[in-house]
Amino acid sequence: MSLVGEERAKNKRGIWGWLNPYHYNLERWAYTFQRVTGVAVLLYLLGHLGDTSFFVGGPTGTGPSSSSWSFIGSIFENSFGHLILVLVVLVLTFHGVNGIRLILSEFGLIMKKPSGIEYPYRPKSLGSVQKSLVWVAIAAAVVAALWTYLVLFEGMG
Amino acid sequence: MKESRLMLIQYATAVLALALVAAHLIMQGVILPYDTAISFNNILSIYQNWIYAGFLEALLVVVLVHGFNGLRIILHEWRQTAPWSRWVDLGTVAAVAVAVGYGTRTVILAVFGGVSG
Amino acid sequence: MSEFKLAVQRFDPLTDAKPRLAEYTVPMREGMTVLDALLYARDYLDHSIALRFSCRQASCGSCGMKINGRPRLACYTQVEELGGEKVVAQPLDNFAIVKDLVTDLESFFTKHKQLMPYVLRSDAQELDHPTAEYLMKPEELKKVLQFTYCIKCGLCTSACPTVAMDVKFPGPQAMAQAYRYLMDERDEGGEKRLEALDTAHGVWRCHFAGSCSFVCPKGVDPALGIQLLRRHVLSGKAPRKQGEGAKVWSAPAGSTK
Numbered sequence: 001m002s003l004v005g006e007e008r009a010k011n012k013r014g015i016w017g018w019l020n021p022y023h024y025n026l027e028r029w030a031y032t033f034q035r036v037t038g039v040a041v042l043l044y045l046l047g048h049l050g051d052t053s054f055f056v057g058g059p060t061g062t063g064p065s066s067s068s069w070s071f072i073g074s075i076f077e078n079s080f081g082h083l084i085l086v087l088v089v090l091v092l093t094f095h096g097v098n099g100i101r102l103i104l105s106e107f108g109l110i111m112k113k114p115s116g117i118e119y120p121y122r123p124k125s126l127g128s129v130q131k132s133l134v135w136v137a138i139a140a141a142v143v144a145a146l147w148t149y150l151v152l153f154e155g156m157g
Numbered sequence: 158m159k160e161s162r163l164m165l166i167q168y169a170t171a172v173l174a175l176a177l178v179a180a181h182l183i184m185q186g187v188i189l190p191y192d193t194a195i196s197f198n199n200i201l202s203i204y205q206n207w208i209y210a211g212f213l214e215a216l217l218v219v220v221l222v223h224g225f226n227g228l229r230i231i232l233h234e235w236r237q238t239a240p241w242s243r244w245v246d247l248g249t250v251a252a253v254a255v256a257v258g259y260g261t262r263t264v265i266l267a268v269f270g271g272v273s274g
Numbered sequence: 275m276s277e278f279k280l281a282v283q284r285f286d287p288l289t290d291a292k293p294r295l296a297e298y299t300v301p302m303r304e305g306m307t308v309l310d311a312l313l314y315a316r317d318y319l320d321h322s323i324a325l326r327f328s329c330r331q332a333s334c335g336s337c338g339m340k341i342n343g344r345p346r347l348a349c350y351t352q353v354e355e356l357g358g359e360k361v362v363a364q365p366l367d368n369f370a371i372v373k374d375l376v377t378d379l380e381s382f383f384t385k386h387k388q389l390m391p392y393v394l395r396s397d398a399q400e401l402d403h404p405t406a407e408y409l410m411k412p413e414e415l416k417k418v419l420q421f422t423y424c425i426k427c428g429l430c431t432s433a434c435p436t437v438a439m440d441v442k443f444p445g446p447q448a449m450a451q452a453y454r455y456l457m458d459e460r461d462e463g464g465e466k467r468l469e470a471l472d473t474a475h476g477v478w479r480c481h482f483a484g485s486c487s488f489v490c491p492k493g494v495d496p497a498l499g500i501q502l503l504r505r506h507v508l509s510g511k512a513p514r515k516q517g518e519g520a521k522v523w524s525a526p527a528g529s530t531k
Contacts, residue, residue: 009287009371017367017438018234023343024433024485031435031483035231042224049217049260055200056266063270064204066197073195089182096175103168105482108502114495117420121493125501126484151186161472161508233474234440242474 027126030098030134037091044088051076082152090145097137101130163226170223177216204267217260225253277301278353280311282323283364286373293371295362296320302353308341308361309348312375324374332491335427339375340364345429345489366432382428385444389452389470394463414459421454421499423492430486430496442475446486449477450496453503457513464512472507 003009019035021028054072057065075081104110105125110133112124150156185194193199203209229249233242280300285293298315309327316323327337330349337348342362353361369377393408395401424447431437431445444452449471456467471477480500487497506513 003287005285005287005290005292008285008292011365011367011369011371011377012441013367013438015439018435021483024483025488027482027484028435028488031481034481038224038227039231042228045220045224046256049256049263053259053263055197056263056270057273061266061270062273063266064197064201064272066272066274069197069200077195092178096178099171100175102482103171106168106501106504108505111498111501114418114420114498114502115416117423117493119493121490123484123487123490123493123495123497125482125487125495125498130484148186151191155190155192159472160474160476160478161510164478165508230479234436234443234479237440237442237475 025126026131026134030101030137034095034098034102037095040091041088041095044084079153085152086145086148089148090141093144094137094141097140098134101133101137104133105130163229167223167226167230170219170226173215173219174223177212177219180212181216201267201272204264210264210268214261214264217264218257221253221256221260225249225256228252278311279360280315281360281362282312282315282374283362284323284374285365285371287371293364306353307349308346308351308353308356308363309337311353311361312348312363324372324376326376333425335425338366338377338427338429338432340366340432345432347427347429347491350491366428368432368434368437369428377428379426379428382431382445382447383426385448386426386451389444389448390463390467391448391451391455393455393458393461394466395460396462408460410459418454418457421450421494421496424451424494424496425492427491429489429491430494433485433489435483435485436479436481440475440479443479444471444476446480446496446500449480449503450486450494450499452477453499456503456506459515465510468507468510468512471503472510477503477507 019032021032051072053059053061054068055065056063057068061068076084101110110129112127114124147156185191188194189199203213226249229245232245235241277299280298281295282298283293284290284296298319300311300314300319303310307330309330312323312325313327316325325337325339325348327349328334329336332347332350335347338345339348340346340363341348341351342356342358345366348363363375365371365375365377369379369382372378395408426447428447430450431447434443434446436443437445452467452471455461456464477500480497482497482501484497487495490496
């Protein structure tokens with residue numbers, strides 16, 4: 001039997017259901033950001049592998065070369081490059097601090113013990129500890145990004 | 158490898174990466190003025206110190222393993238056909254090998270290569 | 275509000291290429307649940323609306339559906355608590371649609387069964403010729419009690435982001451039950467259970483988004499069970515049982531045959 005609406009009847013949400021936290025809890029938003037920031041940092045990392053290799057003259061270099069290094073500096077050491085760095089520190093710090101929350105949770109260290117339940121049901125795993133740690137991750141990311149901004153744009157440090 | 162071993166690697170590299178990346182950022186952005194930190198001479202002096210060079214190599218391996226293993230996890234959730242799963246696992250190993258290889262080449266050349274202008 | 279708009283996703287895979295939202299105007303009354311509203315619409319406005327329900331009191335888990343974008347039980351959601359002027363009822367995500375609001379939970383139950391939601395025992399002699407019941411001390415029951423309240427409504431699994439992509443992932447409901455039986459004092463299936471969870475599409479594909487626990491109408495908190503599972507899967511060792519669950523206790527006089 002072939003169904004006219006066979007594809008739609010499968011009703012799998014796919015990528016959208018995977019990444020869209022709308023209508024859900026704060027931890028779900030943190031989950032989406034953890035994924036996105038993880039991929040973003042990996043992409044930056046690969047770029048960073050490339051740009052740091054110019055310290056030794058790039059892919060075909062043979063040793064430390066100050067002309068090659070100042071060439072790569074002339075491309076990235078400007079307002080645009082520094083803005084990228086500020087963003088990288090922002091997402092990296094969120095990923096790291098939120099990652100601490102996840103490790104603590106996944107090893108059960110900040111989980112309450114199961115017990116009987118009483119109405120109104122409040123999931124013990126999504127308590128105030130989780131919420132506050134997500135906000136700590138967000139705050140840490142903003143502070144780190146601000147610091148980076150001051151270092152790169154205001155010459156602090 | 159069992160998935161629990163791979164996840165143990167993921168957790169371990171996560172904790173190590175936290176410490177190493179924090180140290181890296183502090184070295185490049187807090188201890189010295191940024192312009193000095195990224196100057197050719199400063200980086201050369203970093204690589205000439207065995208401890209710092211070893212630190213950068215460790216940072217390289219840890220973050221690449223963590224990053225590509227994380228990507229592997231995402232790709233396993235993306236699709237579940239047998240060939241896809243096999244290629245994702247092989248691709249992860251290959252990607253880590255290539256990226257670590259290229260980064261290690263930078264470290265080795267920076268430590269042992271002849272300095273040019 | 276004396277009346278409100280009820281939008282129902284209509285979709286018959288036999289004849290329709292894609293779903294559409296049909297809108298009905300339903301008179302409001304105090305304490306009206308979304309299920310009440312749907313039944314009003316079906317009784318008085320459009321007899322062809324397909325929906326599944328049974329107990330009307332959040333015990334059976336039949337009327338799980340997506341209400342205003344989030345999986346909920348229709349019988350357990352009051353129109354008033356939704357706040358807006360409009361209620362949107364759609365079938366649960368990530369389950370195949372049979373018709374309108376009715377989804378096929380076959381895959382859900384299959385995955386539940388795959389993780390062995392029953393007490394595994396090695397004493398075949400006792401199983402074949404029981405001499406007493408397997409009893410459990412109240413304090414031991416407490417360790418798993420909340421997970422036993424699962425009514426298999428499918429809301430958690432529908433809400434799970436991993437389930438939206440990974441067709442091999444057991445989902446929060448099945449894994450919370452795996453934890454429930456792993457920790458059961460009477461169960462001896464420890465390592466076998468852990469092995470079933472330690473795969474590329476097992477317990478590690480949970481990343482603690484917590485949506486399962488967020489939508490659970492019974493306070494089961496599947497995410498808690500899954501996080502507590504991990505340490506055991508990581509070590510590959512079943513939890514040491516505190517009590518004497520591996521033995522058949524002699525039941526108090528008069529309580530059994």
